[in-house]
Structure formats: C-alpha cells, structure tokens
Amino acid sequence: MALLSPKVIAQVSGRSAGNLGEMSWEWIMRADGQVFYRLTGVNGRRERNPWTLATRLPAAEMEAIRGGKTRATDVLGAIVRQHGHRAGQ
Structure with a gap:
C-alpha cells in the first residue's frame, strides 16, 4: 500500500535568467x-x-502559516526569491 504524500498548501512559478538563457521553475x-x-x-x-x-x-x-493559504504563498515566494528567482511570473 502506497503512502499518500502530504498536501500541497502553496505553489508559485518562478523565473531566472542568465548567460545560458531564461529558465522557468515551479515551487511547492x-x-x-x-x-x-x-x-x-x-x-x-x-x-x-x-x-x-x-x-x-x-x-x-509551519504553525504560524497553517491558518491561511495567502500566508503560505507569501512565505514560499520569499523562499523562491532567496534562491535567486522572480516569483509569481
């Protein structure tokens, strides 16, 4: 019996551009x-x-962001930016 993976509570797309071209990323x-x-x-x-x-x-x-999807998305957006990507594009 396969275990179910935990529910996705936030998802954003990101972009980064460099010498090799433009890359699109998905974050969850x-x-x-x-x-x-x-x-x-x-x-x-x-x-x-x-x-x-x-x-x-x-x-x-996680306890601080469990109450709302908007807060989880904001935190995820900050993580995306910390990794050098532009979130929400």
Whole structure:
C-alpha cells in the first residue's frame, strides 16, 4: 500500500535568467513543511524534471502559516526569491 504524500498548501512559478538563457521553475510547499522545486522550461521549451528538496520549514514556522493559504504563498515566494528567482511570473 502506497503512502499518500502530504498536501500541497502553496505553489508559485518562478523565473531566472542568465548567460545560458531564461529558465522557468515551479515551487511547492507541502503541509509537512517541505519545499520543493523543479525546472519546467528553458528558453520557452517545456521541461519535465523531478522535484528537488529545497528546504524544510521548522514546525514553529509551519504553525504560524497553517491558518491561511495567502500566508503560505507569501512565505514560499520569499523562499523562491532567496534562491535567486522572480516569483509569481
């Protein structure tokens, strides 16, 4: 019997541009505090890459954002920016 993965509570798209071109990323935050990302596009070409763990939020921080999806999305946006991507594009 397969275990169900924790529910996604926030999701944002991000972009980054560099010498190699423009890349699109998808970021998610799960209810257990894990934050994952994956590359979804390079120079407009669709990519399908596996999810990579970026960070895990401490339990105290998760308690603070559990009440609202907007707060979770704001925190996820800040994490995306810390990784050098522009969130919400």
